[in-house]
Amino acid sequence: MKTEQVGESILETWTADEVEEAFANDEIVLIDVRTPQEFMFEHIEGALLMPLAFFKAEKLPGQSDKRIVFHCGSGARSDKVAREALAAGFGRIAHMEGGFGAWKGSKKPYIGTNMATGAPQVVS
Structure with a gap:
C-alpha cells in the first residue's frame, strides 16, 4: 500500500491483491465509481455502486x-473521489x-455478462 499525505489526511493506494484480501475478510466496503452501464456489464461481486457523476x-x-476503498476502471476516477x-x-x-x-x-473473479445470453456469470 502506498500512502500520500494530503493536508492533514492520508490517501492510501491499495493494490488489487490487498483489496481482494481485505474484501474477502470483510474488512472493507468496496465502492465502484464507474457508470451504471459499466457496472452492469462487469463488476466485482459485492461491490457497491456510487457513480462519479x-x-x-x-x-x-x-x-x-x-474501511472504504474506491475503485473505477483505471484508477483515475477513484483517485478523484x-x-x-x-x-x-x-x-x-x-x-x-x-x-x-x-x-x-x-x-481475480468478477461478475461479467455472458455475451450469448446477456445473463450475468462469474468470470474467474
Missing part, C-alpha cells in the same frame, strides 16, 4: 466498522491502483 462525499458512511472524500473531512481514505483493469489483469 452522482458522488457526494458527505453522504458516505463513517469508517468505524469497515478519494480526494473529494478527504476534502469533505475524511481523515483517511483509499482507492485501488489500476482499478477494475488491474483486478481483471490479476485474474
Whole structure:
C-alpha cells in the first residue's frame, strides 16, 4: 500500500491483491465509481455502486466498522473521489491502483455478462 499525505489526511493506494484480501475478510466496503452501464456489464461481486457523476462525499458512511476503498476502471476516477472524500473531512481514505483493469489483469473473479445470453456469470 502506498500512502500520500494530503493536508492533514492520508490517501492510501491499495493494490488489487490487498483489496481482494481485505474484501474477502470483510474488512472493507468496496465502492465502484464507474457508470451504471459499466457496472452492469462487469463488476466485482459485492461491490457497491456510487457513480462519479452522482458522488457526494458527505453522504458516505463513517469508517468505524469497515474501511472504504474506491475503485473505477483505471484508477483515475477513484483517485478523484478519494480526494473529494478527504476534502469533505475524511481523515483517511483509499482507492485501488489500476482499478477494475488491474483486478481483471490479476485474474481475480468478477461478475461479467455472458455475451450469448446477456445473463450475468462469474468470470474467474
